[in-house]
Amino acid sequence: MGSLKLCRLVTQIFSFVAVTCEEIVEDCGNCGGLYFFEFTSCSAFLLSLLILSLYCTDVYETLGEDKVEKLNFWAMPIIAAWFVLASIVFALTSSGSAVESAACTFGFLASIAFVVEFVIQCIHRRKQNIAGQSANPGNTPRATENQPLNKQT
Numbered sequence: 078m079g080s081l082k083l084c085r086l087v088t089q090i091f092s093f094v095a096v097t098c099e100e101i102v103e104d105c106g107n108c109g110g111l112y113f114f115e116f117t118s119c120s121a122f123l124l125s126l127l128i129l130s131l132y133c134t135d136v137y138e139t140l141g142e143d144k145v146e147k148l149n150f151w152a153m154p155i156i157a158a159w160f161v162l163a164s165i166v167f168a169l170t171s172s173g174s175a176v177e178s179a180a181c182t183f184g185f186l187a188s189i190a191f192v193v194e195f196v197i198q199c200i201h202r203r204k205q206n207i208a209g210q211s212a213n214p215g216n217t218p219r220a221t222e223n224q225p226l227n228k229q230t
Contacts, residue, residue, distance in 0.1 A: 081201065084194040085129055091187035092122040092160075098180035099167075110170030111177075117163035118184060121156045121191075128152060150198050157191035160184055 095118045105111045128149050131137050137145050164184035171177035 081194065081197050084190060084197055085125070085132075088125055088187060088190040088194055089122070089129065091183050091190050092118060092125060095180055095183035095187050096122050098176055098183060101176045102174070102180065103176075104172070104174075105177075106172045107170040110167040114163045114167035114180065114184060117159050118180075118187070121160050121187065124152060124156060125191075146198075150195070150202070153191050153195040153198065157188050157195065160188040160191060164188060 096115075099111065099115050099118060102111060128145070131140070131145050131148075164181055167177070167184065168181045171181065
């Protein structure tokens with residue numbers, strides 16, 4: 078789980094730097110790409126920050142660990158896909174200034190970090206599934222599974 082926490086931190090840093098860099102852009106020739114990147118990078122940063130805050134509060138246990146894990150599992154590839162798309166559009170429509178290039182670069186780095194986090198989650202889920210299967214070899218029923226649903230008296 079240590080690598081997953083590190084990856085979450087890296088995604089936050091990269092997406093924050095991408096948001097910060099695009100906010101510094103003063104002039105844009107074709108602002109549509111900049112605005113799309115701004116919306117996507119800010120949304121990605123805030124959504125991943127919200128999910129991260131769920132892990133750090135009692136809400137994690139209140140909502141249920143499975144629900145928060147599932148939300149994070151499906152949010153990461155969606156965020157990554159939108160971030161890649163926004164970074165490509167911004168790279169194609171930018172004027173090539175240093176700040177725009179930095180924003181694009183950190184957009185792509187954040188996209189990669191979101192993909193890596195998703196891959197780590199997939200690996201972690203697979204390990205849990207394999208460990209769960211080995212705890213009950215051959216799918217033999219447990220004691221509670223052998224009990225009748227309605228006790229007959």
